[in-house]
Amino acid sequence: MVLPERERGVCCPPTLKARPQKIEQTSEILRTLADPTRLQIALCLRDAKEPVCICDFTATFDISQPTVSHHMAKLREAGLVNVTKQGIWSFYRLASDLAPATRRILDAIG
Amino acid sequence: MVLPERERGVCCPPTLKARPQKIEQTSEILRTLADPTRLQIALCLRDAKEPVCICDFTATFDISQPTVSHHMAKLREAGLVNVTKQGIWSFYRLASDLAPATRRILDAIG
DNA sequence: CGAATCCATTGACGTTCGTCAATGGGTCTG
DNA sequence: CAGACCCATTGACGAACGTCAATGGATTCG
Numbered sequence: 001m002v003l004p005e006r007e008r009g010v011c012c013p014p015t016l017k018a019r020p021q022k023i024e025q026t027s028e029i030l031r032t033l034a035d036p037t038r039l040q041i042a043l044c045l046r047d048a049k050e051p052v053c054i055c056d057f058t059a060t061f062d063i064s065q066p067t068v069s070h071h072m073a074k075l076r077e078a079g080l081v082n083v084t085k086q087g088i089w090s091f092y093r094l095a096s097d098l099a100p101a102t103r104r105i106l107d108a109i110g
Numbered sequence: 111m112v113l114p115e116r117e118r119g120v121c122c123p124p125t126l127k128a129r130p131q132k133i134e135q136t137s138e139i140l141r142t143l144a145d146p147t148r149l150q151i152a153l154c155l156r157d158a159k160e161p162v163c164i165c166d167f168t169a170t171f172d173i174s175q176p177t178v179s180h181h182m183a184k185l186r187e188a189g190l191v192n193v194t195k196q197g198i199w200s201f202y203r204l205a206s207d208l209a210p211a212t213r214r215i216l217d218a219i220g
Numbered sequence: 221c222g223a224a225t226c227c228a229t230t231g232a233c234g235t236t237c238g239t240c241a242a243t244g245g246g247t248c249t250g
Numbered sequence: 251c252a253g254a255c256c257c258a259t260t261g262a263c264g265a266a267c268g269t270c271a272a273t274g275g276a277t278t279c280g
Contacts, residue, residue, distance in 0.1 A: 006163070006199065008225065008278075013170045014154050014162055018220050023146050026219055030144040035238075036137045044124050050114055052124060054257065060123045067239055069258055088247050088256045089116060101219075108218035109136055109211075110128050118248075118255065145268075164227065177269055179228055198226045198277045 029102050032078040037061055038071045039109075042080060042094075046106050051084060051091035139212055142188040147171055148181050149219075152190060152204075156216050161194060161201035 006012075018026075033039050041057060054072065058065045072092060075081045080102065084091045094106075114122060128136075143149050151167060164182065168175045182202060185191045190212065194201045204216075 011163065011165045011169045013166050014158065016150055016154065016170065017157065018150065018153060022220070023150055027144055027146045027149055030140050030149070034137055034140040034144045036133050037238090039137055039140070040126055040128065040133055043128060044126065047127065048124065050112075053114075053116070053121065055121045055255095056123050058256090059121045060126070063238090064240055065257070066241080066259080070238075073258080085246095085257095086113060088118075090257065091113065104218040105215065108214040110132065147268090165225095168226090173268090174270055175227070176229080176271080180268080183228080195227095195276095200227065 026101070026105075028078055029080070029105060032074055032080060033105070033109075035071070035074075037063065037067075038075060041071060042075065042106065043110055045081060045092060045094050048093070051093040054090045054092065136211070136215075138188055139190070139215060142184055142190060143215070143219075145181070145184075147173065147177075148185060151181060152185065152216065153220055155191060155202060155204050158203070161203040164200045164202065 033042055040061070044057075045052060054068060057072075058068050061068065072081070072083070072090075075092075076083065079095055080098070081092050082095050084093075098106075143152055150171070154167075155162060164178060167182075168178050171178065182191070182193070182200075185202075186193065189205055190208070191202050192205050194203075208216075
């Protein structure tokens with residue numbers, strides 16, 4: 001294996017291809033998906049044919065209703081999901097204007 | 111848009127397709143990549159033709175050497191990278207036995 | 221050997237995060 | 251209207267995280 005020439009104290013800083021702003025955006029998406037509960041919710045919405053009601057998640061996961069609501073807020077703030085209110089119910093689905101880069105990441109999972 | 115029928119107090123818990131263990135593994139990968147600095151390092155290693163020396167990252171990022179070392183340890187623990195020591199230098203590259211699922215996520219970014 | 225260099229580890233500190241209990245707003249039903 | 255139900259928000263708390271300064275091991279050079 002041929003290694004780059006090196007002398008003591010001489011480094012070859014790699015050029016960073018991605019713009020800082022892009023890195024920050026991607027980082028937020030990954031941070032949002034990194035929590036196990038939110039990851040399951042996101043995958044569930046990705047694969048769902050119809051919007052899913054909050055009460056379904058509350059019934060599915062072993063966490064309190066406020067915590068579910070907290071996770072949905074995080075997903076909303078990251079632009080990953082849209083919410084539609086119907087009477088007393090809130091239905092969630094993947095954001096209709098999901099960025100292609102975000103869609104690629106979601107599709108790469110599971 | 112047709113929504114599922116609903117009555118008060120009646121929920122339709124969604125079936126979770128992914129196994130809990132798989133969710134936990136994916137979650138760790140995402141958590142590791144979620145930090146902006148680690149994300150840049152991972153992408154740099156993904157695109158590098160040759161192993162990259164730690165001192166290169168120390169020179170590139172505006173963080174201390176121990177912090178760079180800390181991030182590399184996280185990447186190692188997550189099984190994302192391998193390290194090769196050569197004299198006083200440590201060269202890092204993407205793990206040779208990177209899981210296909212992990213590779214898909216990495217390739218979906220940037 | 222002694223000094224210099226690269227890198228990992230340890231300990232500490234402030235911030236962020238996930239969680240819950242409590243509360244309140246909004247909607248439907250009797 | 252009164253009660254039941256769904257959901258979001260607030261406040262609080264412990265755990266995890268990112269960062270640095272200090273330290274030490276390992277290697278190389280004079």
